[in-house]
Amino acid sequence: MSKTILVVDDEPVQRRLLEAALSKSGYEPVCASSGEEALEILQAENSILAVILDLVMPGMGGMEVLEKLDGNPGHPPVIVQTAQGGIDVVVNAMRLGAFDFVVKPFTPDKLIRTVERAVRFKGVATTRAPRQVRTSSGNAFKDMVSRSRVMEPVLAVMRKAAGSNIPVLIEGESGVGKEMVARAVHEASPRAGRKLVTVNCGALPENLVESLLFGHEKGAFTGASEKHVGKFEEANGGTLFLDEIGELPLELQVKLLRAIQEGEVDPIGARRPVKVDVRLISATNRNLMQLVSEGAFREDLYYRLSVFPVTLPPLRERREDIEPLIYHFVKKIGREQGRNHVTAIRPEVLAALTSHDWPGNIRELENAIFRAMILCEGEELTLAEFPQIEAQLPGFRLPDQEVDRAAAGGGVAAIGMKISADAPGLATPDDLDLQIGGLPEPAAPPATWERRSGLPVSARGDMHRPTVSPTSNYGMISLIGSDGQSRQITELEADAIRFALEIYKGRMSEVARRLGIGRSTLYRKLRELGIETTDG
Known part of the structure; x- marks a missing residue:
């Protein structure tokens, strides 16, 4: 039986690393250096079990390849490669049908485990719930998830x-x-x-x-x-x-x-x-x-x-809708994306999400749940899957990050990062009614919290500051401003630079290297964006 895996990457070094890892595990890698070449191979070859796709390539990029494949329900499962911090891109890729993702650099073991899972569940990425077309008006509003009197x-x-x-x-x-x-x-x-x-x-x-x-x-x-x-x-x-x-x-x-x-x-x-x-x-x-x-x-x-x-009305004016929407999105995304292993939501997650203001409203909430479902490797959703929310909670501290950079045997370089799984937790009610009315009461935030602009505040009135600055926000940069609109590129760029300056303590060479730009470009950006700093 053929064990062909298609590798799509414009970088020759990365292609060789992927080829070596796949060959050592008994697979037969076939390589393409562009999106166009990949589509030609997929059209001519029907024995490919899975695709490893780089998202950033000249010409036809990975996203465009996914869009082309999305209309073909018979295509093999696609594993996308992304750089660290590219989770929002991964979310979009998985919406287009990607089966799973690996974060660069990733170890050969991590890659092979992901490939084996994709081969074992070949076709899962395209098994989506079909959109229902109604011919009568009786049930049209039953999909509107709400119990709010507003x-x-x-x-x-x-x-x-x-x-x-x-x-x-x-x-x-x-x-x-x-x-x-x-x-x-x-x-x-x-x-x-x-x-x-x-x-x-x-x-x-x-x-x-x-x-x-x-x-x-x-x-x-x-x-x-x-x-x-x-x-x-x-x-x-x-x-x-x-x-x-x-x-x-x-x-x-x-x-x-x-x-x-x-x-x-x-x-x-x-x-x-x-x-x-x-x-x-x-x-x-x-x-x-x-x-x-x-x-x-x-x-x-x-x-x-x-x-x-x-x-x-905005979501912050109908907070009683947040919990049923959370359950609705967890079940919907679990069904559509093959993430049914997530069967629980921690009570503190419900409390934190209900307290949040959600300037982007239902769309922002759905995207947050989608990202959490994709990141979650355990059976329950915890605050760890919502870092942008967790960073606003009282007593928050930035956790130590353990990165496995050890290379596997056989001389193959380290190309991976390990992500640990969490503990089991509280099961989601199977019989939860997500229609209008008939829903259980929402989980209340802890008694020591008040709502003040959506942020948790202690009963004493003292704001518990996170141990990192607001600009870092646990490494998460919001694409949505306080007005609910998309933020400008220059604002996002400035946030990314300020975060890197803080994390790497102003060491310009390291900041430039981590941001993927030259030192001269970094200094020019500092001048253009009005960011004041001293060289460390």
């Missing part, structure tokens, strides 16, 4: 809106679940059997927005080599969900208004308008009335969109 009137209004054909405007902060509500409204509507087309207006290139929304004819402009059907026509007979509607350019707001009023669109270069029958749902995290007063949003369009307005 959400009861919101969901009641949404149920009423679903039965009509009028436009709905969903307002709320980033990550509160606007798209989930839009999907529930669509699936509870008479159009449930037709398409729901989602458009993120904030992510569309300005020069292509009109073409993407309304379509164009062949030859309508330079580069229009064929006809393109716009999103309005694509959603014909169904529902069009326009997310971040406040980002739509003013000149296109006129065409959108016409599409709503007249039920027709004007593709670029078309001789006559095209009739469309679309139910419109819009969403925004901005104050549209303020944009109207500033002249950045048309008033007539606002009133057309907001016939049925609803505001989703």
